[in-house]
Amino acid sequence: MTSYFSKNTIFTGLFFFFALFSLFVLRPFRNTIAADIGTGDLTFYLLIVVVVMLLVNPIYSLIVSRVRLSKLVPSIYGFFILCLCGFYFTYSYLPDIFAVKTIFYVWYNIFNFFVVAIFWAMTVNSFDIEDGKKFFGIISGFGSLGASCGGALVDGFLYDKENLSLLIAVSSLLLSIFFSSHVQRKEITLNTSGDNMLVAGLIPSSALEQFSQIRTNPLIRQFVLYAFVWTCLSTALWFFQLEIINNYTMELAQDQKAIQGLEDEEKLANFLSAEKTRIFGRADSIVPLITLFVQIFLAASILKSKMLGIKFVLTVYGLIFSLAFLAVSGYFSDYLLASSAVLIFLILQGVMRPFEYGLNKPAREAVYTTLNSKEKYKSTVFIDTFTNRFGDASGGLLFNMLFSLGLVAYVAPLAIIPLAIYLMYLGLGISKSVSVVKSK
Structure with a gap:
């Protein structure tokens, strides 16, 4: 048992390292596009992502029911590799077309969450809840190291070389597929025989199975709401x-x-875009290292702790969000680091992301191990893709709605804190449900 999981931990970790490296070598460019779009218009693009996710999830569910699971990662990741090659050639001939950049922004959000969601869907089938508590922090640490390497590469070298980043991402995804093929998993069959045909005989029930799973399993329903609120x-x-x-x-x-007399608007815009990309790259190089420390040295002990455990992690998330919104309010009110924008940005990144990926994500995935195989491959991916994207769009709408109501920048963050308190309540409810499942 120990050697099996040690081997699986290494190969699964390398699988995750290269998956996140491919994401983070492109993520700063995505963030720069988001900053250039602006918060006023960004919600529109997030809504587009929601619609695409809603359309794509039944297709993904159908693929899972029809292909061998050993072919799932090569099939899905291979599709994204083809897309990356398409963006490479598009950027080569249309480098300054903003519409292309917005298409990349929408695509990256889909790419990001399917790559990670499929990784975890494959991984939770190789561990039970106790092994998840022990090893998911370590496996997440491999991913954080890959994310840090990707961000550092952009910060130090690739911040104005997007095409080269696309090619590096392709190579990294290929390596991710290679290491995925070496992970041992339970031999299960997700094929749905004798499906009733729905919608005038066009859509097999297997394509919509995740919706029935949400309806019949109260733990999945709780996670859908939890995922929506935290995103x-x-x-x-x-x-x-x-x-x-x-x-x-x-x-x-x-x-x-x-100082430099940069009056040319195009040169100035390019300079500022490169500066934004460097800031985002700096965050993506530093923050994953903090996350790595949490994952390696804290995650297992906290998740296995009788005093803390999964209950503490899922519940305290709301408190951390509350403190983050208080910090934002302090910044905009000129009382907290008002003259240090980059520093406050790095502090917020350095607190929120390590907790999410170092503790909360491993805790959620450990709970997912208690689900049956079909739920692991379908419902969890639905939560990590559509539900999270719907939460993203709703968060953008909430942000803009607060300002449309006339709230000033230092008051608007305070108005969101009640929702953070509600997240604490949801986390407590999931913890109670997990205790019931474990006792059976």
């Missing part, structure tokens, strides 16, 4: 961080005009 909070907080970075670059633009 809503996370996106609202991210929008505030984009405002912080945009405020910083506006001041920087004035300084560049005064």
Whole structure:
């Protein structure tokens, strides 16, 4: 048992390392596009992502029911590799077309969450809940190291070389597929025989099975709501961080005009975009290392702790969000690090993301191990893709609604704190449900 899981831990970790490396070598460019779009219009693009996710999830569910699971990662990741090659050639001939960049922004969000969701769907089938508590932190640490390497590469070298980043992402996905093929998993069959044909005989029931799973399993329903609320909070907080970075670059633009005489608007825009990409790359190189520390040295002990455990992690998330929104309010009110925009951005990133990926994500995935095989491959991916994207769009709408109601920048974050308190309540409810499942 020990050698089996040690081998699986290594290969699963390398699988995750290269999956996240491929994401984070492109993520700073995605974040720069988001900052350039602006928080006022960004919600529209997040709604597009929601619609696409709603359309794609039944297709994914049908694929899972029809192909061998050993072919799932090569099939899905291979599709994304083809897309990356398409963006490479498009950027080569249309480098400055903003519409292409917005298409990339929408695509990246889909790419990001399917790559990670499929990784975890495959992984939770190789561990039970106790082994998940022990090993998911270590496996997540491999991913954090890959994310840090990707972010550091952009910060130090690739911040103005998007095409090269696309090619590196392709190579990394190929390596991810290679290491995925070496992970041992339970031999299960997800094929749905004798499906009743729905919608005038066009859609097999296997394509919509995740919806019936949500309806019949109360634990999955609780996770759907939990995922929606935390992603809503996370996106609202991210929008505030984009405002912080945009405020910083506006001041920087004035300084560049005064000091270096950059009056050419195109040159100035390119300079500021590169500066934003470097800031995002810096965060993506530093924050994953903090996350790695949490995953390696804290995750297993906290998740296995009788005093803390999964209950503590799922519940305290709301408190951490509350403190983050208080910090944002302090920044905009000129009382907290008002002159240090990049520093407050890095602090928020350095707290929220390590907790999410170092503790909360492993805790959620450990709970997912208690589900049956079909639920692991379908419902969990639905939660990690559509539900999270719907929460993203809702968080963007919430952010813009608060400002449309006339709230000033330092009051708007305070108005979101009640939703963070509600997240604590949801986490407590899931913890009680898990205790009931374990006792059976």
